[in-house]
Amino acid sequence: MFARTLTAALLGAATMILATLPAGAQTQYPLRLQNCGVDLTISHAPDSVVSVGQAATEILYSLGLADKVQGTAVWFSEVLPEYREVNASIERLADNDPSFESVVAKKPGLVTVQYEWHIGPQGIVATREQFADVGIPTYVLPADCWNKDNSSGSDGTRNAMFQMESVHAGVLELAQIFDVPERGEALVADLKAREAAAVENARSLNLKDASAVFWFSSAEMDIDPYVAGRKGPPAYMMEKLGLKNVIESDEEWPTVSWETIARANPSVIVIARMDRRRFEADDYERKLEFLKSDPVTSQMEAVRNDRIVVLDAHSMDPSIRNVSALETLAGALPAFNLE
Structure with missing residues (x-):
């Protein structure tokens, strides 16, 4: 490093x-x-x-x-x-x-x-x-x-x-x-113009208690996932859109247990879609299968109510795609009926 x-x-x-x-x-x-x-x-x-x-x-x-x-x-x-x-x-x-x-x-x-x-x-x-x-x-x-x-x-x-x-x-x-x-x-x-428009659309929902977690991948399907820390681009997106990040680590992509995430019970789960196949969980369809079948994750509010958003993995790292991610997430929120 x-x-x-x-x-x-x-x-x-x-x-x-x-x-x-x-x-x-x-x-x-x-x-x-x-x-x-x-x-x-x-x-x-x-x-x-x-x-x-x-x-x-x-x-x-x-x-x-x-x-x-x-x-x-x-x-x-x-x-x-x-x-x-x-x-x-x-x-x-x-x-x-x-x-x-x-x-x-x-x-x-x-x-x-x-x-x-x-x-x-x-x-x-x-x-x-x-x-x-x-x-x-x-x-x-x-x-x-x-x-x-x-x-x-x-x-x-x-x-x-x-x-x-x-x-x-x-x-x-x-x-x-x-x-x-x-x-x-x-x-x-x-x-700048696109970001301002996306933020305005989300802020009009006046969210107060809604929360989220961003899941990038996992080294193995059934072990602690790599999720977004509280200060990286996903955290920035959540803050801009009125969502609370349930992860408190300052690391860019810390590993956090599903038990800990389930206790926090995020309103929305955002998962990464990518072409890379370094890990089994790089496949977003395998992520979805896991969330709906695992005894812990399947009981989470976001999973039971199908409040899952799929984002391009590259848009979760610092890039010009961060604006597209903001637009996608802001567009998905109204259908979730969050408060």
């Missing part, structure tokens, strides 16, 4: 600088950024990039930079439908973690990374220093290190509630790096 964390103040300052640039202003190189505790200097707009992480890949596509992408890795779900054709033409280096050699072989001008632990001091792909030694700069999406300690737990621990501004910062900074700032500004404006 990469021990150093980026403070909210540093990221806020970087975002403020980007926000104050004139609309459509060209990037001035060399561009200097503070990226997850590392001083990053970009001498010119990269002519190519390898993206290690679906969140970073889809931001690049959304910025119209697919022609720069030489390879991708770390996928949970199908790519966004509008990018299916272009994505099929780009080499997938690995479904999960790529090798250092496979990334370097592409000779990219930049490597973008979704999770800090891929290129931290114990990086499972390589360290940032190893990439620098071969002349390749690396950029980590700020959402994975803003107010987050990645040295503790397998997925890190949040020091403060996730904010969508950290996703926006990644969009704006990547747009600056590739000298397409106006595209970044347009994408962020769209994300």
